[in-house]
Amino acid sequence: MKIQFLLKLLCAGTFCGWYSAAAQKKVVIMGSSTAAGFGSSTYQLSWAGRLEDSYNINKTDGEDTVFYNLAVGGYNTYQELPAGYTQPxxxxxxxxxxxxxKALGFHPDIVIINLPGNDVGAGFSLTETMCNFRLMYNTVTAAGAKCYITTTQPRNDYNIAQRQALLVMKDSILGEFGNFAINFWDDLVTGDGLNMLREDRRSLGGLVHPNDTGHNYLFKRVKDRNIFRATSVNSLINITKIYRENNGDNLIAEISLIGNQNVLMTIYNIAGILMQQKKWYLPQPSERMIVPIAALPTGIYFFKLSTGNSTDAVKAFIK
Structure with a gap:
């Protein structure tokens, strides 16, 4: 099942170079009801609709930006993980x-994932939700696209404990994904410590979704992130090549760097579970890392290097 997943990605070219000389840019929006436009009076006034319109105002700039919205109301992180994932x-x-x-099948430049809280309502733990976000992020970036994860959003149909869980998850997303996290919490939440959705930014008669005003605040958060021109995921460090030696027992990663870097090396399996982690010092301009992987079971893995400055490099490999 997992090998079938990898073959699908390989056939789609997601581990190869996609980018042509054409100026067309592609953005895929994933998520649940807010990303689908719920709460806004029209889709064009949702954050996603406003974002699409904003990138297509100038028709003479030579950049044709195409949007694909895959969001489905009520969905949680498990429903949007890569094909072939074996869920608990x-x-x-x-x-x-x-x-x-499905998102990677469009060969996107950008993927924005907006899954702001259905996991909490379903009773999923913070650990499993963050593992799911990490797996989605790593899958997208390993394919060569940028990935942005939006935070949770306040909602009034949850009890106090659930609303607190949303707050904790918001902080976890911001801490985990840094420049590639988008804060959808602060502009919607009440200032009384109850973590409720503000009345003036809540859809009429609803408890969950932002109204046109609320969606506009979310749009501004995405727009301010400058998604096409934000610092590249691999600006300070890049994995130029990854392969195995010594009968497959060693993973070799060839690295290019801007400046000497202290990095955190992590290996995750396809379920997003941490398998190895180690700190390294890498001198510029290049380095060859040798990582023993004999103890890893056969499967698909993500090799990730983090500098601590919201700069990551990720590559997939098969053991």
Whole structure:
């Protein structure tokens, strides 16, 4: 099942160079009801609709920006993980019409993931939700695209404990993804410590979704992130090549760097579970890392290097 997933990605070219000389840019929006435009009076006034319009105002700039919105109301992180992911018992499987693999099939430059809270309502733990976000992020960036994860959003249909869980998850997303996290919390939340959705930014008669005003605040958060011109994921460090030696027992990563770097090396499996982690010092301009992987079971993995300055490099490999 997992090998089938990898073959799908390989056939789609997601581990190869996609980018042509054409100026067209592609953005895929994934997520649940807010990303689908719920709460706004029209889709054009949702954050996603406003974003699309904003990038297509200038028709003479030579950049044709195309948007694909795969969001489905009510969805959680499990339903949008890569195809072939084997979910734990009692968890939903990925939807092939809305998951990461579907998103990568469009060969995007940017993927924005807006899954702001259904995991909490479903009773999923913070750990598993963050693992799911990490897996989606790593899958997208390993394919050569930029990935942005939006934070949770306040909602009034949850109890106090659930609203607190949303707050904690917001902080976790901002801490984990740094420049590639987008804060959808602060502009919507009440200032009384109850973590409720503000009345003036809440859809009329609803408890969950922002209204046109609320969606406009979310749009501004995405717009301010400057998604096309933000610092590249691999600006300070890049994995130029990755392969195995010594009968497959050693993973070799050839690295190019701007400046000497202290990095954190991590290896995740396809379920987003941490398998190895180690700190390294890498001198510029290049370095060859040798990582023992004999103890890893056969499978698909993500090799990630983090500098601590919101700069990551990620590559997938097979053991």
């Amino acid at each position: 018992a009692g968890r939903p499987s990925p939807d092939p019409l809305a998951d990461v693999t």
